[in-house]
Amino acid sequence: MTAPSHLWFRLHHREQLAAALIGRHLPETMTAEPISAHRRLRGPYTFGGELARRLVPDTMDTDAEVVRLHEVTLLTMAPSLRRHIEATKETLTSLAVPTERTRFYSRLRTLRLAHGMTAFLTQRSQSAPASLIIRDAHHADACDAELIAVLLRRLDPARIRLVVCTGYDELTEPVTPMPETLPAALFRHAHRIDIDEDTATAPTPDARDWVWSDGIADTPGLVEAYQATDEATRRRWHDERADELTDADINHRLGAIPFHREHGSDPEGAGVTALRTALDHCIDAGFYDATVDLGKRGRRFVTATDNPEQWWAFTTKMTTSLAALARADESEELYNEARATSISPAVHQQAAYATAMLYTRHHEEDSRNHRVAKAWINQAIAIASLDPNEASRAFHSAFYRNGLALIELHLGDPKRALELVEDGLSRLDSALDADQHRLHRSVLRYNRAQVLAGLKRVEEALEDYNTVIELDPNYPEYHFDRAALLRRLGEDRAALRDYDEAIRLSPPFPEAYFNRAVTKAGIGDSAGALADLTEAIALDPTNVDAYVNRAELLLELGDDIAAGADIAAGLDQDGDRAELHVLAGNLAQADGRTDDAMASYDTALRRQPDLIGALSARATLHYEQSDLLSAFADLNTAVLLDPDNAEIRFNRAIVAIDLGRGEYALADLRRADELSPGDPDIIDKLRHCQDLVDSGSRS
Numbered sequence: 001m002t003a004p005s006h007l008w009f010r011l012h013h014r015e016q017l018a019a020a021l022i023g024r025h026l027p028e029t030m031t032a033e034p035i036s037a038h039r040r041l042r043g044p045y046t047f048g049g050e051l052a053r054r055l056v057p058d059t060m061d062t063d064a065e066v067v068r069l070h071e072v073t074l075l076t077m078a079p080s081l082r083r084h085i086e087a088t089k090e091t092l093t094s095l096a097v098p099t100e101r102t103r104f105y106s107r108l109r110t111l112r113l114a115h116g117m118t119a120f121l122t123q124r125s126q127s128a129p130a131s132l133i134i135r136d137a138h139h140a141d142a143c144d145a146e147l148i149a150v151l152l153r154r155l156d157p158a159r160i161r162l163v164v165c166t167g168y169d170e171l172t173e174p175v176t177p178m179p180e181t182l183p184a185a186l187f188r189h190a191h192r193i194d195i196d197e198d199t200a201t202a203p204t205p206d207a208r209d210w211v212w213s214d215g216i217a218d219t220p221g222l223v224e225a226y227q228a229t230d231e232a233t234r235r236r237w238h239d240e241r242a243d244e245l246t247d248a249d250i251n252h253r254l255g256a257i258p259f260h261r262e263h264g265s266d267p268e269g270a271g272v273t274a275l276r277t278a279l280d281h282c283i284d285a286g287f288y289d290a291t292v293d294l295g296k297r298g299r300r301f302v303t304a305t306d307n308p309e310q311w312w313a314f315t316t317k318m319t320t321s322l323a324a325l326a327r328a329d330e331s332e333e334l335y336n337e338a339r340a341t342s343i344s345p346a347v348h349q350q351a352a353y354a355t356a357m358l359y360t361r362h363h364e365e366d367s368r369n370h371r372v373a374k375a376w377i378n379q380a381i382a383i384a385s386l387d388p389n390e391a392s393r394a395f396h397s398a399f400y401r402n403g404l405a406l407i408e409l410h411l412g413d414p415k416r417a418l419e420l421v422e423d424g425l426s427r428l429d430s431a432l433d434a435d436q437h438r439l440h441r442s443v444l445r446y447n448r449a450q451v452l453a454g455l456k457r458v459e460e461a462l463e464d465y466n467t468v469i470e471l472d473p474n475y476p477e478y479h480f481d482r483a484a485l486l487r488r489l490g491e492d493r494a495a496l497r498d499y500d501e502a503i504r505l506s507p508p509f510p511e512a513y514f515n516r517a518v519t520k521a522g523i524g525d526s527a528g529a530l531a532d533l534t535e536a537i538a539l540d541p542t543n544v545d546a547y548v549n550r551a552e553l554l555l556e557l558g559d560d561i562a563a564g565a566d567i568a569a570g571l572d573q574d575g576d577r578a579e580l581h582v583l584a585g586n587l588a589q590a591d592g593r594t595d596d597a598m599a600s601y602d603t604a605l606r607r608q609p610d611l612i613g614a615l616s617a618r619a620t621l622h623y624e625q626s627d628l629l630s631a632f633a634d635l636n637t638a639v640l641l642d643p644d645n646a647e648i649r650f651n652r653a654i655v656a657i658d659l660g661r662g663e664y665a666l667a668d669l670r671r672a673d674e675l676s677p678g679d680p681d682i683i684d685k686l687r688h689c690q691d692l693v694d695s696g697s698r699s
Contacts, residue, residue, distance in 0.1 A: 006162040008190035012197040027129040034133035038216040039141035043254025044287040047144045049078040073116030092439040092472045102440045105286030114150040116507030131161045138166035142289035149185035176325040211237040214256040238264040254278045288321035304341045328362040352380035370410045394431030398424030421448045442471045476506035510539040578608035646676035662693040
């Protein structure tokens with residue numbers, strides 16, 4: 001029997017779906033009806049949010065802990081679920097009022113959310129295989145497109161079989177390159193079925209139906225009938241439909257309501273208000289593609305002259321989103337337009353700061369210029385110093401000096417960066433009440449911790465991390481970064497607790513699982529490390545470091561077949577990765593394929609001549625083949641690269657003894673004993689070597 005696969009239906013019209021499903025012998029559907037992904041309905045996560053709304057109430061009865069585990073994902077996609085799910089993981093970022101929002105999410109947050117929904121679907125109870133039918137995927141917002149792509153790759157179709165419906169037009173890749181894209185996922189993970197166009201004569205369409213479908217119906221002739229209706233009637237219909245939706249699901253405010261209001265009778269008033277409401281929500285949630293779209297639509301109705309506040313909101317939130325989407329050139333063009341259009345000091349101040357960040361952080365590497373960035377940030381600081389309001393002046397001065405601190409770091413002056421961050425904290429403490437700008441105060445302390453860690457003032461850095469976690473205990477990145485610092489201090493158990501907390505608080509991200517795996521391996525928890533590396537690879541199949549570490553661990557555990565598969569998968573991703581060639585050599589050497597092993601070690605050292613693991617492995621093979629001089633040469637190079645490595649010195653001593661160089665070996669063994677006191681193998685060999693030297697023997 002052929003294993004089931006996900007299905008990709010290409011339809012000429014969405015109404016063809018029912019006929020297309022006949023005779024497909026699909027498992028029972030997970031939801032009572034197919035779910036549309038058309039962004040015009042509810043904007044970002046039209047599909048993901050509706051899926052959550054349909055599944056969560058029943059899942060709360062059967063798997064409440066699974067719901068609680070994924071509350072951030074579920075509430076982000078479907079805010080209306082707050083009546084079912086208590087929000088226990090709020091952060092200063094999520095709670096900040098708009099005027100105090102100074103931190104924005106990474107564009108990769110939506111990828112984390114996609115993995116969070118995947119985990120929710122796989123972890124909830126399911127008694128039998130199910131199918132999940134997704135309509136209008138070709139009209140999905142970038143968030144839903146990414147989510148569907150992840151589901152196609154990660155869901156086992158034998159358990160949850162996806163049926164993804166698109167039109168016939170070619171699917172376009174997102175402007176910003178993303179790790180998981182819908183066109184690539186459909187081609188790789190779904191069986192395509194093209195549905196022939198229905199030639200039957202369709203009934204005469206009612207133009208009003210197109211409006212009440214929220215503009216997603218594509219029945220032949222329907223759009224044409226709508227367009228043939230007089231403008232006043234169309235606008236009235238849009239007003240009526242928007243009024244109907246006002247008290248419906250909150251997510252309609254991100255899709256259908258702004259669509260209807262901008263096509264209704266008052267686009268410059270109600271339309272702009274609806275677009276602005278959606279814009280603010282989307283940028284705060286990290287839905288940056290939607291924010292750009294909403295900004296463009298809003299800017300059609302306002303200018304810097306007739307409505308400067310709304311014009312600047314649509315403009316600056318577009319620019320922030322474009323920068324987050326790695327589209328810094330487009331962002332800078334809009335800032336230049338704003339500077340040429342407006343004489344507002346606030347606009348010029350904010351644009352100067354943002355342009356500085358483009359040049360020090362967001363532009364492509366070859367276009368960054370930290371001195372140009374410094375010129376722009378100084379302009380922002382100068383304008384802010386003229387603010388007559390003491391509290392506003394203190395906040396903006398601190399905020400912009402924090403940006404200057406980043407530039408000074410990039411210019412190689414961490415001490416000056418530290419001075420600027422501390423100055424910013426002092427300004428806020430002296431001019432603001434304790435409950436004002438709590439988010440930015442925590443950001444400044446976090447930045448100070450990072451600078452201190454870079455200056456190797458690790459204990460002071462740890463104090464700041466402790467403080468920011470007290471201030472904002474649910475922000476996962478704080479725990480993740482503190483864990484790395486604790487590992488530097490040798491406190492692996494404490495680091496593991498922080499990695500556990502970061503994973504609990506956040507939708508899944510591969511770096512947390514990878515770092516926790518490395519920490520577990522370091523304390524001897526091979527099973528835990530293996531599980532975490534497997535999860536890291538599931539989250540990011542291009543993570544070569546995870547393949548390297550898992551293959552190494554599998555070799556240690558004696559699972560050569562699985563290790564070989566990981567080595568091959570890693571080399572498919574990066575054929576020049578030297579560590580993988582070393583592991584391939586280890587595997588070949590264990591199988592007795594010495595020529596293949598030597599070729600792999602040679603390849604590794606051509607790729608990375610200073611790779612100690614490759615030098616040591618090749619030395620071992622040379623030694624086994626009785627080529628003592630070559631073994632000694634490789635170990636000599638390794639010692640020069642890492643003179644305080646007790647194991648390498650021990651191995652070089654072994655070869656030196658066999659070469660009759662007892663005094664040389666004795667020096668290495670003494671140093672190895674200093675570096676690893678109490679090691680029984682070193683102590684035993686040291687005694688043996690001392691006896692050889694004392695007796696004048698050559699072996």
